[in-house]
Amino acid sequence: MLNKEREQTVISLCQRLVKSSSYSGQEDKVAEELKKAFKELGFDDVVVDKYGNIIGHIKGNKPGKKIVFDGHIDTVPVSNETEWKYPPFAAEIHDGKIYGRGTSDMKGAVAAMVCAAANFAEDTKKDFAGDIFVAGVVHEECFEGVAAREISNRINPDYVVIGEASQLNIKIGQRGRGEVVIETFGVPCHSANPEKGINAVYKMAEVIGEIRKLTPTHHEVLGDGILELVDVKSSPYPGASVVPEYCRATYDRRLLVGETKESVLAPIKQLLDEMMKRDPELKVKASYSVGKEMCYTGNEIEGERFFPGWLYDESEEFVQDVYAELKSMGFDPTITQYNFCTNGSHYAGEANIKTLGIGPSKENLAHTVNEYIEVEQLTSVTQCYYGVMNALLK
Known part of the structure; x- marks a missing residue:
């Protein structure tokens, strides 16, 4: 379980990210908030690439596998703020839910990834084998996987975890x-x-x-x-x-x-x-x-709109390792597939990197008026990501 201090940290970070409006191509403010968070929480280094993807890195004391936690930081626009029950960029909490554009899709997951990585590094004193990367990815709402190509080229990860909404279930594919x-x-x-x-x-x-x-x-x-x-x-x-x-x-x-x-x-x-x-x-x-499209860095991003499907067998060792770890923590995930397209189209579909998805909240809340994330889902997925690190960074 997360203690109260760690719970408040991930809630606060989620709110900070939601308050930073970040339509596709305008992610600079949320990237700046992430850069502050990486530094506050003890990440070893932070880089921003030509597209504006921001990547925080924690290095283990021993050589091992590299894992990327992928969460896009752009959102679809809010067409009419007056339709919202609560202001879409205020990140107010009501009845155990944080409301705002991007809470479910997918700044809650990004906040959880950052905090889980920091918690894992603190608890292990970085005495683990491998490297942890948390990537805040731009322009996903326009091109699923195009900006992510720059991340995998830079890092060459062994595993990728997509943080799109799954209600804590494990996703092993998508059309x-x-x-x-x-x-x-x-x-x-x-x-x-x-x-x-x-x-x-x-x-x-x-x-x-x-x-x-x-x-x-x-x-x-x-x-x-x-x-x-x-x-x-x-x-x-x-x-x-x-x-x-x-x-x-x-x-x-x-x-x-x-x-x-x-x-x-x-x-x-x-x-x-x-x-x-x-x-x-x-x-x-x-x-x-x-x-x-134009990136906030001033560079252009371009891509043919062809984003491949992918699917792993649930008997794959890395899938079962994560499943067993989450079960041992008291979670009860179902192994299934996403109904929509994600950055996994690049990592798994193009680059053949072992990829799975775990995210907080419901898939059908993305892009909606009165979008929200339940605080319980946010804190639970922070624990799930911690469990993924335990399972894969052996």
């Missing part, structure tokens, strides 16, 4: 996410004489209808690799008296284990090729969306 872009190209003309042009939107409508007939891929654990239309845009817009010459549709594709950029696009491209053979007027192509 990934890809943004597939379909583009049709027409011929513009005056809308009074549409027969003189080719309407790119009509062509897109035909394509959308055929794509809906594709059978999704399936995984017995992760489910379907769904392909869902999320937006359609035409050009010129507004199109007063002009037949649109261009149309772009975006699909959200949920990715299963082992799927690649090529394998995901292959059936779509095959379908489009067949349609173009039947219709000489149809010009269409498929690709992935590319995102580009």
